[in-house]
Amino acid sequence: MTSFAINQGYQQQLFSQPMVVAPSVENEISADVIEQLNDLIMAQYEMSLFERRIFIAIIEQISNNLLEVGGMKVVPEIVLDARQIIAASGLKGESAFVELQKATTNLIKHVCKITETDGLLQVSLLSSAKYMKGKGQIKLRIDANLHPYLLKLKNQFSIYSLEKLILFKSYYSQCLYELFRKLPKQNGTIMISIEQLRKILRIGESEYERYFDFKRYIIQQAQKELAIHDTSFDFKEKKQGKKVIALQFIFK
Structure with missing residues (x-):
């Protein structure tokens, strides 16, 4: 991990x-x-090619504001086009979807350790990933505690700059x-x-x-x-x- x-x-x-x-x-x-x-x-x-592509897509789509659901602050759901990610990676067939699923699993396991003023925060880079049957979509959830840090990355780097890194x-x-x-x-x-x-x-x-x-x-x-x-x-x-x-x- x-x-x-x-x-x-x-x-x-x-x-x-x-x-x-x-x-x-x-x-x-x-x-x-x-x-x-x-x-x-x-x-x-420190990620695989698929993980980096998903991560960049998350940074690109991350909302500036949180939603309030049932009295809790949550990050708006992020929807990715799985077929687009696979096509950009040059892979084909069923093995491509297997690699994509492996990437989201690894991102869920990828623990961020953030030293905050009142203690140490440990949070997964990705909370959940749901593959929508027959739609070619992946619905991603991000922990609200990670939201401000991802926003800072979005403000620091242009998507163009991040895209160059994965090449x-x-x-x-x-x-x-x-x-x-x-x-x-x-x-x-x-x-x-x-x-x-x-x-x-x-x-x-x-x-x-x-x-x-x-x-x-x-x-x-x-x-x-x-x-x-x-x-x-x-x-x-x-x-x-x-x-x-x-x-x-x-x-x-």
Whole structure:
């Protein structure tokens, strides 16, 4: 079961511009900044292709106001066209519907952990999903406690921006795309240490241990995928002896 955490103490920073102070090529990014980047980048996109498409559709349709039903505040029901989601994903046949059902199940299991002023809120990203027989529709329910946070995402990102993220083949390409958009640049460049990149991307110590693999499967893959976007880049390696300790990203 996946989860994400948002500390209410810096929500305003997290969802406003500018996010961080531009680091010089000599200074490291602060731990606070790394935590903010972790929450912003990783929280939203640690999902399969179908899950991300459903999530974007939810963000697109989320109502600005709650309804009152039986004395309780509820989020208006969201209705999705299942066939449209499947067509956009390039899948066909019964297996596509199976994958779609798997995606909604995972979103129901996807627990959000939100630190609020009066305590810790744990809430599923999706409360329920009902497939309407013979209509090709899915009716989705969202918990009212999650509503203000989804609204903030809607205000922070355009649907066009979110749609671009789901086109990337590599999960890390998505993360780097958003990172490069958020970090201010000095003379069109950003310098980040390998250690910091691993922290921001939450890469475990046993993953991509060799720099060669890290470079090939994360950096160069992202370079290939971001080549057609507004964050296309080249990079230079900064070494300490023979060891690569940082990368300078140069944006075209």
